[in-house]
Amino acid sequence: MIEFKLPSLGADMEWGELLEWQVKPGDRIKRGQIVAVVDTSKAAVELECWEEGTVYALVAQPNQRMEIGSVMALLLAEGEAPPATPPPIPPAKTAPAVTSPVTPPMPGPMAAAAANATRRKASPAARKRAAELGVDLDSMPPGTGAHGAISIEDVERSATATRRPPAIDRGEQMRRAIAAAMGRSKREIPHYYLSEPIPLKRAAQWLAAENAARPMAERLLMATLLLKAVAVALKRFPDFNGFYVDDRFKPATGIHVGVAISLRQGGLLAPAVHDVDTKTLDQLMRELGDLVQRARTGSLRSSELSDPSVTVTNLGDQGVESVHGVIHPPQVALIGFGRVAERVWPIDGAITVLPAVTASLSADHRVSDGHRGARLLMALSEALQHPEQL
Amino acid sequence: MSTTQVDAAAIRRGVIEILQGIAPEVDGPGLIHDRSLRSQVDLDSYDWLHFLLELHERFDVEIPEADYGRLSTIDQLVEYLHARASH
Numbered sequence: 001m002i003e004f005k006l007p008s009l010g011a012d013m014e015w016g017e018l019l020e021w022q023v024k025p026g027d028r029i030k031r032g033q034i035v036a037v038v039d040t041s042k043a044a045v046e047l048e049c050w051e052e053g054t055v056y057a058l059v060a061q062p063n064q065r066m067e068i069g070s071v072m073a074l075l076l077a078e079g080e081a082p083p084a085t086p087p088p089i090p091p092a093k094t095a096p097a098v099t100s101p102v103t104p105p106m107p108g109p110m111a112a113a114a115a116n117a118t119r120r121k122a123s124p125a126a127r128k129r130a131a132e133l134g135v136d137l138d139s140m141p142p143g144t145g146a147h148g149a150i151s152i153e154d155v156e157r158s159a160t161a162t163r164r165p166p167a168i169d170r171g172e173q174m175r176r177a178i179a180a181a182m183g184r185s186k187r188e189i190p191h192y193y194l195s196e197p198i199p200l201k202r203a204a205q206w207l208a209a210e211n212a213a214r215p216m217a218e219r220l221l222m223a224t225l226l227l228k229a230v231a232v233a234l235k236r237f238p239d240f241n242g243f244y245v246d247d248r249f250k251p252a253t254g255i256h257v258g259v260a261i262s263l264r265q266g267g268l269l270a271p272a273v274h275d276v277d278t279k280t281l282d283q284l285m286r287e288l289g290d291l292v293q294r295a296r297t298g299s300l301r302s303s304e305l306s307d308p309s310v311t312v313t314n315l316g317d318q319g320v321e322s323v324h325g326v327i328h329p330p331q332v333a334l335i336g337f338g339r340v341a342e343r344v345w346p347i348d349g350a351i352t353v354l355p356a357v358t359a360s361l362s363a364d365h366r367v368s369d370g371h372r373g374a375r376l377l378m379a380l381s382e383a384l385q386h387p388e389q390l
Numbered sequence: 391m392s393t394t395q396v397d398a399a400a401i402r403r404g405v406i407e408i409l410q411g412i413a414p415e416v417d418g419p420g421l422i423h424d425r426s427l428r429s430q431v432d433l434d435s436y437d438w439l440h441f442l443l444e445l446h447e448r449f450d451v452e453i454p455e456a457d458y459g460r461l462s463t464i465d466q467l468v469e470y471l472h473a474r475a476s477h
Contacts, residue, residue, distance in 0.1 A: 211455040212455060212456070216442065216443055216453060219439065219455060221435050222435070223436075262434075264413065264414065264415060289439075289440070314434075317434040
């Protein structure tokens with residue numbers, strides 16, 4: 001019997017609340033399939049299952065708030081027969097209750113299965129909003145979205161009609177989650193910081209020539225080049241790409257770069273772009289655009305939040321010169337970029353003006369030293385001098 | 391009243407509508423049309439690209455990257471689109 005547990009979706013996650021199951025007992029599950037939608041203090045997340053098997057029992061109930069590692073479901077492995085006598089189903093560990101004015105009734109397993117049969121189509125963000133407002137999606141008429149999908153607006157209209165107060169203050173919760181993770185980072189991680197201005201004349205020229213030949217929808221942004229260059233540099237310095245767990249460094253198996261994305265309602269998320277070193281700039285451009293969009297509409301997948309192996313933050317768009325970030329535990333490094341702007345730059349005794357960016361590294365001194373960090377930044381600078389190879 | 395004036399007003403409404411689609415917090419009447427948009431609205435480089443792309447699709451105007459630099463205010467955007475949009 002395989003136990004499907006609630007994964008950690010980032011260091012700042014304290015609990016997860018099941019919004020709904022997308023599978024029912026008897027369903028076969030493929031690797032990577034989305035099986036449930038879970039709410040955290042930051043976002044509604046589509047939970048993927050990385051095991052293959054058949055659903056035997058759903059342990060967690062909708063609206064139940066769980067600790068990380070709680071058993072959510074039991075699966076039968078390939079070829080495994082259902083047990084003759086049903087195993088005792090462990091109750092999912094319920095996280096300390098955060099009192100909420102709306103306590104929706106907890107349907108039993110049968111009710112949940114029955115609800116599945118007539119489930120309304122809705123985006124994860126709409127489901128989340130429905131849970132916040134205590135709206136039962138299945139009792140709503142078809143929505144105004146594509147194929148009758150229920151949108152956030154439909155949910156809000158329905159909630160206003162029934163006059164239920166919102167259950168939780170999302171901004172407050174996100175602030176608390178960020179406070180806990182960043183507090184832990186600064187208590188536990190001995191940070192060191194380095195920064196270096198990087199000339200971008202060649203990168204900017206290459207980008208301008210490239211974009212001049214492309215239709216608008218396929219143009220690249222400098223941010224994409226910076227992201228790829230980080231991955232190229234990390235490939236040479238793998239001791240900045242991984243996790244510090246159980247008092248030692250564990251290198252990551254791929255370069256999964258968490259990209260800090262600010263949310264319009266405040267707060268931020270840093271979901272991962274996977275295997276950045278192996279992707280083309282076009283692929284990265286598409287994936288980044290998609291990720292920004294989904295982070296803001298609240299439809300991220302669990303793998304994007306649980307496994308970034310390093311973080312990149314780009315505050316240049318806000319106009320600052322440089323950023324010295326706080327590492328996202330258990331990661332061991334964060335690379336920051338300020339704004340790309342023209343600067344006075346001496347070359348061979350002459351003064352020139354060229355575009356440049358200040359790159360910074362915040363790194364964990366338990367894992368690396370300044371000397372290594374300096375070489376990483378040099379490798380990053382070098383990668384950006386050969387944009388055609390990115 | 392010439393048709394071009396009407397068109398310019400329609401373009402202006404379209405620009406603000408698209409902007410609000412990307413940044414829902416934008417207060418339309420509060421925008422200052424001859425001041426840099428990005429100093430008034432929180433738009434990162436992805437949002438900006440997305441914004442220009444939607445303008446391109448709505449008004450069928452090709453905007454070369456070389457022109458991005460002179461499109462920072464709503465007035466500039468409207469003038470640019472108005473001069474190039476097919477009437």
